Amino acid sequence: MKIVVCIKQVPDTTEVRLDPKSNTLIRDGVPSIINPDDKAGIEAALRLKEKVEDSIVTVMCMGPPQADAALREALAMGCDDAVLLTDKAFGGSDTWATSSIIASALKKLEFDVIITGRQAIDGDTAQVGPQIAEHLGIPQVCYAEKIEIKEDKLLIWRQFEDRCHIIKVGIPCLITALSEVAKPRYMSVGGIVDAYHTKEVMIWSYEDIMDTLDVSNIGLKGSPTRVTKSFTKEAKGTGAVLKNLTDDEAVTAIMAKFKEKHII
Amino acid sequence: MIGFTLSNERLLQRQMFRDFAEHEIKPIASQMDEEERFSMDLLKKLQKYGMMGIPYDKAYGGEGADILTYALCIEELSKVDGSTGVTVSVHTSLCCSCINDFSNEIQKEKYLRPLVESSKIGCFGLTEPGAGTDASGQKTTAGLDGDFYLLNGQKVFTTNSGFADIFIIFALTDPSKGTRGISAFIVERDTPGLEVSKDIPRMGIRAASNAEVALIDARVHKDNLIGVEGLGYKIAMNALAGGRIGIGAQAVGIAQGAIDEAVKYVKERKQFGRRISQFQNTQFKLAELQTKVDAARLMVWRAAAAKDNHENFAPLAAMCKYYASEVANDVTRACVQLLGGYGYTREYPIERMHRDAKITEIYEGTSEAMKMIISGLMKIN
Numbered sequence: 001m002k003i004v005v006c007i008k009q010v011p012d013t014t015e016v017r018l019d020p021k022s023n024t025l026i027r028d029g030v031p032s033i034i035n036p037d038d039k040a041g042i043e044a045a046l047r048l049k050e051k052v053e054d055s056i057v058t059v060m061c062m063g064p065p066q067a068d069a070a071l072r073e074a075l076a077m078g079c080d081d082a083v084l085l086t087d088k089a090f091g092g093s094d095t096w097a098t099s100s101i102i103a104s105a106l107k108k109l110e111f112d113v114i115i116t117g118r119q120a121i122d123g124d125t126a127q128v129g130p131q132i133a134e135h136l137g138i139p140q141v142c143y144a145e146k147i148e149i150k151e152d153k154l155l156i157w158r159q160f161e162d163r164c165h166i167i168k169v170g171i172p173c174l175i176t177a178l179s180e181v182a183k184p185r186y187m188s189v190g191g192i193v194d195a196y197h198t199k200e201v202m203i204w205s206y207e208d209i210m211d212t213l214d215v216s217n218i219g220l221k222g223s224p225t226r227v228t229k230s231f232t233k234e235a236k237g238t239g240a241v242l243k244n245l246t247d248d249e250a251v252t253a254i255m256a257k258f259k260e261k262h263i264i
Numbered sequence: 265m266i267g268f269t270l271s272n273e274r275l276l277q278r279q280m281f282r283d284f285a286e287h288e289i290k291p292i293a294s295q296m297d298e299e300e301r302f303s304m305d306l307l308k309k310l311q312k313y314g315m316m317g318i319p320y321d322k323a324y325g326g327e328g329a330d331i332l333t334y335a336l337c338i339e340e341l342s343k344v345d346g347s348t349g350v351t352v353s354v355h356t357s358l359c360c361s362c363i364n365d366f367s368n369e370i371q372k373e374k375y376l377r378p379l380v381e382s383s384k385i386g387c388f389g390l391t392e393p394g395a396g397t398d399a400s401g402q403k404t405t406a407g408l409d410g411d412f413y414l415l416n417g418q419k420v421f422t423t424n425s426g427f428a429d430i431f432i433i434f435a436l437t438d439p440s441k442g443t444r445g446i447s448a449f450i451v452e453r454d455t456p457g458l459e460v461s462k463d464i465p466r467m468g469i470r471a472a473s474n475a476e477v478a479l480i481d482a483r484v485h486k487d488n489l490i491g492v493e494g495l496g497y498k499i500a501m502n503a504l505a506g507g508r509i510g511i512g513a514q515a516v517g518i519a520q521g522a523i524d525e526a527v528k529y530v531k532e533r534k535q536f537g538r539r540i541s542q543f544q545n546t547q548f549k550l551a552e553l554q555t556k557v558d559a560a561r562l563m564v565w566r567a568a569a570a571k572d573n574h575e576n577f578a579p580l581a582a583m584c585k586y587y588a589s590e591v592a593n594d595v596t597r598a599c600v601q602l603l604g605g606y607g608y609t610r611e612y613p614i615e616r617m618h619r620d621a622k623i624t625e626i627y628e629g630t631s632e633a634m635k636m637i638i639s640g641l642m643k644i645n
Binding site for chain 1: 277327
């Protein structure tokens with residue numbers, strides 16, 4: 001089985017600062033990590049590999065040259081090979097442009113299963129995975145919390161708000177993984193040595209995938225998303241808690257508060 | 265060329281060691297100390313992720329990394345638990361190195377492979393009741409009896425011996441030759457005549473195993489002699505020189521761990537209406553401590569890099585071990601003080617770190633022994 005995991009390198013912080021002029025993330029000084037859902041996706045892929053003989057796990061990432069570190073980490077966990085999609089022409093891509101680029105790169109590889117994380121902690125869009133599947137014209141199962149293999153099909157436990165769907169899907173297909181799908185393993189010391197000395201990160205630029213990529217779909221110019229305003233959420237004060245009231249007293253007290261605050 | 269920046273590869277190694285220590289060791293460190301018992305489950309995990317064979321060749325099942333990476337590992341493990349640090353260090357630096365550096369191919373296949381491939385644990389028996397800093401005062405003997413040596417004597421303070429599978433035992437094959445009469449043997453745990461006592465109760469590194477090893481007519485095949493007769497003292501000194509990098513790294517780890525805990529505490533603790541981190545006394549004290557730890561760390565890295573480059577690392581290892589262990593004691597004592605009464609309680613890990621720090625000035629060569637090495641090289645006498 002040929003599995004490709006698409007990952008994103010993201011800043012490791014919940015306090016992401018924004019450049020007020022460009023509305024983009026300030027990455028300087030913030031350590032970078034593999035997006036948690038994507039890392040769970042890597043683990044899910046490695047577990048599939050362990051179950052199906054002669055499987056290969058390729059990991060793919062679009063990003064600046066520094067994203068090499070994220071790919072090495074994936075290799076150290078046990079992925080077989082890695083592709084870094086990096087080019088100035090890709091800069092400023094929104095989800096549409098990103099998925100266009102990644103889908104074009106995927107067309108260069110053989111794959112049975114593509115796994116992406118559900119969403120990235122720096123953007124929270126959850127769009128790139130499903131868009132890749134649409135570009136490639138393959139079935140997609142999103143929000144996977146468990147993946148199993150049954151004969152030549154995959155069984156996916158798809159998380160829903162109040163229930164879980166078990167979906168049987170053939171290959172090729174694309175799965176977006178929740179972080180619950182699998183707890184990522186540690187790298188090993190020797191795995192890291194291999195990731196830097198025997199395994200390789202292939203670097204693909206625009207030219208390497210241009211034959212299947214429409215230039216009008218990439219980079220800032222190819223991105224239909226327009227950010228009108230970005231801001232950091234202000235912290236709200238703690239709410240008032242009214243205690244030891246009967247139901248009727250509670251209603252009266254709440255209504256009085258609403259009036260006091262001119263809400264009603 | 266001098267470089268103080270870690271490569272991306274080493275940064276990734278350090279990140280892995282840190283994640284592992286934080287999630288697998290920190291939650292159980294205090295309990296292991298209280299129970300005075302090393303977790304066998306943790307030992308298996310250390311083996312699984314390659315931490316028991318870091319600087320050894322992949323050809324023998326090792327991880328194919330280097331001494332600097334190994335030092336990073338010991339520091340990160342020791343930041344949360346000094347006992348784990350020394351357990352890995354003794355196995356790696358003292359036991360495996362004797363076989364790796366001096367054994368023949370047959371011995372390497374038979375003993376180094378399982379040790380670094382992670383199915384067996386090693387220990388190192390040099391110290392005796394009457395042979396501490398003066399390691400030349402060995403009393404254990406090894407007399408040849410056909411194809412076997414009969415080992416008789418008593419080893420003490422043998423780290424890892426409680427659960428080790430492979431013992432490197434030093435014994436006199438020719439008592440008339442002094443240190444040139446000492447030989448090194450690979451002894452398997454189930455050898456009849458080898459007996460390990462209960463762990464010796466200690467002040468610190470209480471989770472580590474440390475016991476007495478008695479040898480009563482222990483029959484060891486002559487194939488298990490490392491190198492040739494009389495090479496033992498050289499083998500021991502070589503192992504200890506490398507071991508000091510590990511203990512230096514352990515000391516740096518204990519000290520950094522204490523600073524990290526103290527920083528966390530002073531940012532929360534309020535006295536006189538302010539967080540105690542806002543007092544300049546706190547700030548200056550922590551600045552002093554961090555500077556000392558950074559200096560010690562650079563000395564450890566220098567010694568490790570020298571060993572990796574096959575330079576004469578032994579004096580550098582002695583200096584880093586001497587300095588880092590003194591720093592670990594100064595720093596942990598100061599960190600207990602920063603936490604005041606809470607620092608003295610077992611609710612916080614700093615008192616454990618302070619207790620653990622003390623041994624770094626003693627084992628694998630006391631501070632005084634290190635000064636003998638350093639001053640000897642300075643040709644002062």
